[in-house]
Amino acid sequence: MSSLPHDSNTDMTSSLTATYPWTTSPLVTCAPMRLIANASLAAAVSVAGGLGFIGAGSDISTLSSELSQARDILTKANISTSTGVLPIGVGFLIWGAPLADTLAILSKPENIPAAVWLFAPREPEQLKDWTQGIRKATNNKTKIWIQVTSVREALEAVKLASPDLLVIQGTDAGGHGAAQGAGIISLIPETIDAITDLCNSSPSTPLPFFVAAGGISEGRGAAAALCLGAQGICLGTRYLAANEATIASGYRDAVLSASDGGTTTIRSSVYDQLRGTTEWPAGYGGRGVLNASYRDHEAGVSFEDNKKLYDEAVASGDQGWEGERARLTTYAGTGIGLVKKVMSAEAITREIRHDASKILSGTSASRL
Numbered sequence: 001m002s003s004l005p006h007d008s009n010t011d012m013t014s015s016l017t018a019t020y021p022w023t024t025s026p027l028v029t030c031a032p033m034r035l036i037a038n039a040s041l042a043a044a045v046s047v048a049g050g051l052g053f054i055g056a057g058s059d060i061s062t063l064s065s066e067l068s069q070a071r072d073i074l075t076k077a078n079i080s081t082s083t084g085v086l087p088i089g090v091g092f093l094i095w096g097a098p099l100a101d102t103l104a105i106l107s108k109p110e111n112i113p114a115a116v117w118l119f120a121p122r123e124p125e126q127l128k129d130w131t132q133g134i135r136k137a138t139n140n141k142t143k144i145w146i147q148v149t150s151v152r153e154a155l156e157a158v159k160l161a162s163p164d165l166l167v168i169q170g171t172d173a174g175g176h177g178a179a180q181g182a183g184i185i186s187l188i189p190e191t192i193d194a195i196t197d198l199c200n201s202s203p204s205t206p207l208p209f210f211v212a213a214g215g216i217s218e219g220r221g222a223a224a225a226l227c228l229g230a231q232g233i234c235l236g237t238r239y240l241a242a243n244e245a246t247i248a249s250g251y252r253d254a255v256l257s258a259s260d261g262g263t264t265t266i267r268s269s270v271y272d273q274l275r276g277t278t279e280w281p282a283g284y285g286g287r288g289v290l291n292a293s294y295r296d297h298e299a300g301v302s303f304e305d306n307k308k309l310y311d312e313a314v315a316s317g318d319q320g321w322e323g324e325r326a327r328l329t330t331y332a333g334t335g336i337g338l339v340k341k342v343m344s345a346e347a348i349t350r351e352i353r354h355d356a357s358k359i360l361s362g363t364s365a366s367r368l
């Protein structure tokens with residue numbers, strides 16, 4: 001067990017909210033889900049006192065326009081950030097996003113985001129290039145968040161890039177993550193111990209903040225993650241059912257109707273192959289609802305036949321997500337069974353924060 005250098009700071013969450021002064025503790029963040037977390041979703045989460053991330057992914061062609069839309073919403077909400085940054089984050093898949101062009105966009109004074117989220121380098125050294133580039137381009141105003149999927153990756157990220165924050169992603173997470181990984185209940189404390197030891201032995205490396213991701217869909221999971229040592233929580237799957245998510249109604253209905261996510265979702269590369277999103281580095285898989293595409297793959301249907309059926313499902317629109325014959329990619333995590341209804345992103349953010357706080361303050365009913 002590590003000796004935590006910050007033990008004397010009993011209220012580390014307030015430091016996190018001090019860094020993002022429009023936020024309320026505990027910090028609730030919305031994952032940068034490519035194509036789904038656009039300006040309206042990300043801005044709504046920030047308006048509710050969380051930190052919303054726009055999911056630029058590997059394609060920055062619409063980033064300027066998304067930032068401009070977010071700026072309009074956030075300006076109307078009159079959120080104060082003290083350092084002049086946009087009270088929003090942007091997430092990049094750095095195996096594919098172009099660094100120089102990204103820096104050109106983010107360095108414009110009106111675009112500087114409060115945080116940038118880096119995920120899935122092709123080579124670990126990319127983390128260093130991106131971190132240094134963004135810090136320089138934004139005059140150190142933008143905080144660096146790196147999402148990691150294992151203790152090893154966390155150590156590597158801190159040694160190479162010394163990020164301001166690590167997002168610790170457990171294997172229950174929806175969308176892409178490590179093909180082999182642990183759930184947050186063991187991953188978070190082990191990662192925090194390892195990073196704390198590293199920072200204690202290297203005084204020039206500051207201890208980052210920690211945010212938990214993967215399988216958290218409501219207040220109970222959020223409270224548990226905070227008990228494990230995280231200072232904030234990140235949700236993706238739950239926000240798929242936000243009014244502001246950019247999502248087909250068939251996809252959203254499939255999320256709402258699924259339950260028992262440990263058996264009804266699967267992490268695999270099959271959906272990437274069928275969609276043609278095969279540029280991901282080795283070692284990653286996407287977790288999504290287990291449907292006919294995966295069952296046919298497992299049953300030995302050839303890729304060509306499976307792809308033909310997939311393309312037909314794409315052409316059928318929302319029907320491609322319906323019932324036993326559903327085949328379309330439905331990235332979502334094991335927390336899918338706790339996603340019951342469509343709500344505004346603002347209501348989701350406030351509800352999770354409220355419910356987690358209530359549990360942690362001991363005012364929630366308990367059978368202990």
Ligand SMILES: Cc1cc2nc3c(=O)[nH]c(=O)nc-3n(C[C@H](O)[C@H](O)[C@H](O)COP(=O)(O)O)c2cc1C
Nearest residue numbers: 031033034119173174175214215235236237331333
């Ligand atoms: C539909 C979907 C798309 C995602 N896209 C991205 C992405 O583009 N970049 C990224 O860093 N993470 C992405 N993620 C993973 C999230 O960053 C996060 O780890 C995950 O959503 C947390 O687990 P949860 O879905 O159980 O809340 C995605 C997740 C989902 C569900």
